[in-house]
Amino acid sequence: MRCCSFNSILAFLLSGVFLVSTGLFDKGAVAADPLHLTFPLECTMGGDCFVQNYVDHDPSAGYRDFHCGALTYDGHDGTDFRIPSIKIQKQGVIVLAAADGKVKAVRDGMPDALLTSATKADVAGEECGNGVVIDHRDGWQTQYCHMAQGSITVKPGNRILHGTPIGRVGLSGATEFPHLHLTVRHNGEIVDPFAPNYIQGSCSEQRAPTLFDDKDITFDYRDRIVLNFGFVDGPVTGDDIELGELKSRLPDHGSDAIVAYVRVIGLKKDDVQTFAIIGPDGEPIIKREFEPLAAPKAQNFIYIGLKKPKEGWKLGIYSAIYSISDGALPKANKWFFLQF
Numbered sequence: 001m002r003c004c005s006f007n008s009i010l011a012f013l014l015s016g017v018f019l020v021s022t023g024l025f026d027k028g029a030v031a032a033d034p035l036h037l038t039f040p041l042e043c044t045m046g047g048d049c050f051v052q053n054y055v056d057h058d059p060s061a062g063y064r065d066f067h068c069g070a071l072t073y074d075g076h077d078g079t080d081f082r083i084p085s086i087k088i089q090k091q092g093v094i095v096l097a098a099a100d101g102k103v104k105a106v107r108d109g110m111p112d113a114l115l116t117s118a119t120k121a122d123v124a125g126e127e128c129g130n131g132v133v134i135d136h137r138d139g140w141q142t143q144y145c146h147m148a149q150g151s152i153t154v155k156p157g158n159r160i161l162h163g164t165p166i167g168r169v170g171l172s173g174a175t176e177f178p179h180l181h182l183t184v185r186h187n188g189e190i191v192d193p194f195a196p197n198y199i200q201g202s203c204s205e206q207r208a209p210t211l212f213d214d215k216d217i218t219f220d221y222r223d224r225i226v227l228n229f230g231f232v233d234g235p236v237t238g239d240d241i242e243l244g245e246l247k248s249r250l251p252d253h254g255s256d257a258i259v260a261y262v263r264v265i266g267l268k269k270d271d272v273q274t275f276a277i278i279g280p281d282g283e284p285i286i287k288r289e290f291e292p293l294a295a296p297k298a299q300n301f302i303y304i305g306l307k308k309p310k311e312g313w314k315l316g317i318y319s320a321i322y323s324i325s326d327g328a329l330p331k332a333n334k335w336f337f338l339q340f
Contacts (some may be wrong), residue, residue, distance in 0.1 A: 024123075028280045030065035033195055035099055035140040038162045040182055041081055041169070042094040049093070050225050051263055052082035052179060052298065053190035054313035058202070069151070070296030071266050077190050078143070078183035083169060084227055084266070087244025089178035093169040095144055096162070098182065100134040103158040112149050112171040114242075116254045120243035128181070130164050145181035146173050176300075177242065184211065190340045196218065223266030224324050224332040228301075231320065231338045235304050236261045253313055253340045259305030262334060266295040267324070271331070274323045275304045280316025292327060315340065326338020 028091035043049035054065040056076040064073040108130045113119065123129070130152060135141050148170030154160060169180050184191045193211040195204045207272055209217050228241050233255040240246055241263050251258045259275050267273075276287035286306050293300075316339070323333040 022065055034137065034211055034307075035138075035142075035184070035186070036191055037098040037142075037184070038096070038283055039212060039214050040096050040098045040144065040161060041084060041180055041262070042079075042096065042165075045219065046222065048088065049081050049083050050222070050227065050265065051079060051194075052112060052177070054194055055079065057198060058190070058211040059200075063288065066198050066204045067104055069221070069223055069266070071223055071298070073298070078145070078181045080179045081179050082177060082179040082227075084120060085244030086171070086178055086232045088241055089148075089169055089171065091160045091250055093178075094165050095132075095147060095167045095169060095180055097134060097160050097166050098142050099134070099136050099140070100161045101140075101142070101160065103156050103160065104133040104135045104141070105156045106132050106152055106154065106156055108150060108152045110149060110172040110209075114171055115174050115176050123174050127174035129175065130167070130170060130216055134160070139186055141185045142186070143183040145183070146170055146175045147177060148172070170259065176266065181320065194221070203301075206253075222266065224271070225265050226262055226322065226332065226334045227265050228261075228263040228297075228323065229320070229336050230261060231318070231336070232259045232261060233257055233303075234259060234301075237261070237299075238301050251340070255308065255313075257305050257307050258313070258318060258338070259300060259303050260322075260336075261303035261321045264297075264300035265299050267300055268326070269293055270297050270327055271297075272325050272327055273300075273302060274325070275302060275312040276321045277304065278304070278319045278320065278321065280314045285318075299300075313340070 028122045036168040039272050041049055044187055053072050053076050056063045056072040057066055058064040061074060063072050063074045083089055110129050130147040130149060131145040133143045149172055151168040154166045171176055171178055184193045192198055196211050230244050230246055231251055232249040233251040235256050270292045271290050274292040276284045277286045287305055318338040320336050
């Protein structure tokens with residue numbers, strides 16, 4: 001799904017439609033004096049916010065991020081900084097200007113609502129949702145999309161410094177999860193802030209130079225991220241996880257079932273997921289190995305569980321163990337616990 005395509009700043013100013021760059025791929029090196037960015041959110045990178053999608057560097061109908069991975073989709077022209085749930089989004093996650101500059105354009109007033117097939121036409125031409133465009137020095141520009149309705153605090157013409165709050169993360173426009181979409185341009189051309197010197201067809205190193213200056217933030221490329229996990233007292237859906245209210249459904253000694261769930265982003269083709277619940281005696285009470293993935297998965301959630309036995313649940317500590325391997329070597333794992 002293309003979330004943030006635009007034709008011109010003029011069109012944005014006149015009709016509310018943002019601009020699209022015509023040069024999404026194969027930029028080579030950026031200007032000798034690149035724009036220096038600070039992190040655009042008040043959250044902890046790798047803790048309570050993550051990169052869901054990078055810029056797409058594949059000029060064909062396929063897709064490829066700068067690391068030759070699948071954390072993008074066809075035509076994606078920015079970086080999606082994701083937060084774990086709608087509950088956290090509603091609590092308020094501040095969006096910050098990533099560099100000094102002058103506000104070029106603003107749109108506000110679009111409702112916060114998850115995109116569905118039925119509502120896709122409602123945001124046509126306004127896929128960015130509520131957003132801000134900021135002009136910087138030497139032809140640089142940043143654009144911020146999917147912000148919360150009524151949250152934008154700047155106006156066109158305002159001169160602002162990096163780190164200035166400009167609004168909050170929302171669900172406006174073409175979005176299926178709460179996140180900030182950040183697009184960076186230089187002289188109208190898309191620049192990947194995680195690989196500004198990207199050369200078409202290459203695979204950038206894990207610690208390739210970025211445009212971000214924050215010394216205390218780790219911007220290493222990460223996939224296979226366990227985003228949400230926990231125990232519930234029955235079946236769970238992706239919508240349940242997105243709403244972030246599952247702590248109210250923790251199992252207890254009288255529950256009819258114990259269910260463990262995980263939601264993961266950035267799975268790769270051929271990844272094998274294994275999930276088990278271990279009882280108080282240290283033995284698995286349920287274990288499942290899932291089939292290798294036929295294709296990369298931007299997002300995936302699974303759960304396992306079992307009904308209460310006739311003799312009831314044993315008292316003590318239950319643990320869940322989730323792991324990912326590529327069929328040979330372990331790549332990630334997560335342990336979590338329940339006690340009653």
